Amino acid sequence: MPQKTNISPLSLTGTSSKPVTRSALSSSQSDDILKAIAKLESSHQQLLKLNQQTSAQQSAQFEELKSNLGNISTQISDLKAENSNLRAELTALKSKIHLLESTPNTSSPQPPLLELIQELSERDKCSSNVIAYGFTESTSRTPQERIADDTKSVSDVFSNLSFKFPTDAKLFRLGKNVTLQITLRSLVLNPLQFW
DSSP states (O other): OOOOOOOOGGGOBOTTSOBOOGGGSOHHHHHHHHHHHHHHHHHHHHHHHHHHHHHHHHHHHHHHHHHHHHHHHHHHHHHHHHHHHHHHHHHHHHHHHHHHHHSOOOSOOOOOHHHHHHHHHHHHHHTTOEEEEEEEOOOOSSHHHHHHHHHHHHHHHHHHTTOOOOTTOEEEEESOOOTTSEEEEEEEOOHHHHO
8 A cells, every 4th residue: 555645835846856935935926926815815805795795685685575475465365355245245136136036026117217307397398388268169261260269369368367468379279179169278388478
C-alpha cells in the first residue's frame, strides 16, 4: 500500500524543489488575491442581502396568500349558506305555484288594467250626458230633417229651464223609429261648456 503524504499549502514545491512560502509571493500577486477575496466577500454579502430580501418578500406574499385564502373560505361558506336559503325559497315558491295551479279559481276574474282604464274614461265622458224622454217622433222623411226637429225640441226644453242649449251638443235617438210614439233621446254634452 502506498503511504499518504501530507502536503501543506505553504510547503508546495515548485520546479526548483524549494517550498513556496508567503514571503516568496510578490506584493502585486498578494494584492490581486486580497482584491479577489474582497470581491468574493462583497458578492457573498450582496447575495445574502438579496436572499434575505427575497425571503422577506416571499414570507409577506405567503401571509397575504394565507389571508386571502381565509377570506375566500369565509366567502365560500357565506355563498353556500345563501345558496341553501335560495334553494329553500325556490322550493317554497314552487309548492305555492303548484298549489295555486291545482286550486280551481272560484272568484270572478279581474278585468285587465287597460280595460278598466278605458271603462273609467268612458264613464267620465258620459258623466255629463242627458237622456230626454217624452218627445214625439218627427214626421220628417230624411234623417237630417229628423235630427234638426229633435234638436229644436230639446233646445226648446232647455230654453224653458233657463239654460242655453250648447251648440256642440250631439243628439241621438234611442230605439227604433216608430211614428207617433214617444221615444228617448240621448244628448251628449261637453261638461266644460255646459255646466
